[in-house]
Amino acid sequence: MSDREGHDEQAELAASGAAAVDMEAGVLAARAREWNVPFYCIRAVTDTANESFALDFNRMRDKEGRFSRAKIVAAALRRPSVLVPELRKLDRRCKQASEALGEFVDNCRFDN
Numbered sequence: 001m002s003d004r005e006g007h008d009e010q011a012e013l014a015a016s017g018a019a020a021v022d023m024e025a026g027v028l029a030a031r032a033r034e035w036n037v038p039f040y041c042i043r044a045v046t047d048t049a050n051e052s053f054a055l056d057f058n059r060m061r062d063k064e065g066r067f068s069r070a071k072i073v074a075a076a077l078r079r080p081s082v083l084v085p086e087l088r089k090l091d092r093r094c095k096q097a098s099e100a101l102g103e104f105v106d107n108c109r110f111d112n
Contacts, residue, residue, distance in 0.1 A: 014049030042104065044097030046090060053090070054082050 009023070025041040032039030047053075055075055062068040076083040 044101040046093040046097050
């Protein structure tokens with residue numbers, strides 16, 4: 001699925017009233033059901049279903065599939081007035097999401 005198709009699907013789900021749209025865990029949940037094993041997904045949200053980024057992060061990956069900082073910086077330097085503020089906003093949100101996720105995990109209590 002392309003980034004554009006993914007965004008279109010997100011927008012459609014958001015229009016249906018979805019408060020959050022998880023575009024990645026569904027495949028894992030389906031496999032867990034297939035294997036008859038429990039599946040839990042804890043996520044921290046960094047963007048809303050109605051948002052899109054000017055930068056196609058799928059094109060910013062290296063050969064191993066990891067984000068390439070060099071590609072991201074190069075793209076930001078080509079369009080600094082658009083991408084630098086967007087990347088700074090994403091950085092802030094990632095830090096907030098990381099803290100919220102850490103607090104959640106720290107406060108989890110599992111009973112047998």
